[in-house]
Amino acid sequence: MNSTFRSETTGDEVVAAFPDSVKGRIFVVTGPSPKGIGASGLIALAKAHPRALVLAGRTPSAFASVAQQISSIDPAIHVVSVALDLSSLASVRAAATELLANADIPHIDVLINNAGVMACPYSLTVDGIEMQFGTNHIGHFLFTSLLMPKLLKASEPRVVNLSSSGHRLGRLEQYEDYNWEKTPYNAWSAYGQSKLANVLFTNELAKRFGPRGLKAYSVHPGSVATDLLRHITEDRQHERTELITLVQSDPDWESMRRKNLEDGCSTTLVAALTPASALENGSYLADCQVGNPKATTKNTEAAEKLWALSEKLVGEKFYATV
Numbered sequence: 001m002n003s004t005f006r007s008e009t010t011g012d013e014v015v016a017a018f019p020d021s022v023k024g025r026i027f028v029v030t031g032p033s034p035k036g037i038g039a040s041g042l043i044a045l046a047k048a049h050p051r052a053l054v055l056a057g058r059t060p061s062a063f064a065s066v067a068q069q070i071s072s073i074d075p076a077i078h079v080v081s082v083a084l085d086l087s088s089l090a091s092v093r094a095a096a097t098e099l100l101a102n103a104d105i106p107h108i109d110v111l112i113n114n115a116g117v118m119a120c121p122y123s124l125t126v127d128g129i130e131m132q133f134g135t136n137h138i139g140h141f142l143f144t145s146l147l148m149p150k151l152l153k154a155s156e157p158r159v160v161n162l163s164s165s166g167h168r169l170g171r172l173e174q175y176e177d178y179n180w181e182k183t184p185y186n187a188w189s190a191y192g193q194s195k196l197a198n199v200l201f202t203n204e205l206a207k208r209f210g211p212r213g214l215k216a217y218s219v220h221p222g223s224v225a226t227d228l229l230r231h232i233t234e235d236r237q238h239e240r241t242e243l244i245t246l247v248q249s250d251p252d253w254e255s256m257r258r259k260n261l262e263d264g265c266s267t268t269l270v271a272a273l274t275p276a277s278a279l280e281n282g283s284y285l286a287d288c289q290v291g292n293p294k295a296t297t298k299n300t301e302a303a304e305k306l307w308a309l310s311e312k313l314v315g316e317k318f319y320a321t322v
Helices: 011-017 037-046 060-073 089-101 131-151 165-169 172-177 187-212 227-231 234-247 266-273 300-314
Strands: 026-030 052-057 078-083 110-113 158-162 215-220 284-286
Touching: 011 037, 011 266, 026 037, 026 131, 037 052, 037 060, 037 266, 052 060, 060 078, 078 089, 089 131, 110 131, 110 266, 131 158, 131 187, 131 300, 158 187, 158 266, 165 187, 172 187, 172 300, 187 215, 187 300, 215 266, 266 284
Parallel strands: 026 052, 026 110, 052 078, 110 158, 158 215, 215 284
Antiparallel strands: none
8 A cells, every 4th residue: 555645645646656557457437427536537547548448327428528538638548438327227237238248348457336326315216225225335236246247357356336434324233124114214324324335345245256356445535525415405414413423433534624526536546556465355445545444344244134135136146156
């Protein structure tokens, strides 16, 4: 791990430190919307000659400008845009099928599960799953699992899941009531539930597929002003008090300043590009260094149960023998 990296480190600086981890490689990034950290990460990667960058998001026309900017930086990059609505399992399957069939994407070196929603009013996905859990975790669980054959074709496959310090709001017992049918719905708690799932999913990926060469990392990108905050209207600002109180218990709190897009993508890129020999499989990162997640994220039984629940909700089982 590069000890000089810090909260202010930019995505460009991370890419400049690890050019060999980018050049000639294939990256898939969900949530590439303009003015988001997915897009800023893609732009940084484009400066180091990747073979291909796959942009996967709900409406390709909405991030066409990002694809165009990548091509303007390096016309040699193969840019692929894929329609992916993580709140629809049918859309996730269609997107994965499209990528698996794309001969120009023979393998996937790095999958960055960046997309997400935050603290939205209660609603269900088209498949009947609470929106934040369904989008932030279940959709990515299915997308990752379906793409596993192409990930495992890479020489050093890697999955990076964007979590949040807000995972501290999550409670293991809430997975018994993932749709909040027996518990009064709280948008921030539900967000924390989905972010806790991201960390548990990462740990289970590392355990199940680590022997096959896969590395998996979870990331707290920091507090970044993006469209992710669109549901936090003025009349709901008071709800942030619970989140702030909890994350202040985070050992990384002192450095949790508001970030811009350039340094908001940096921790994700550290997780994506740091040589595997310098970063323990399953690590959680914050401010470009290994962080300290909530103790319950180390509960291996909970991670196994979440995997089983996820398989149940998507209606398909996935094994490490892919």
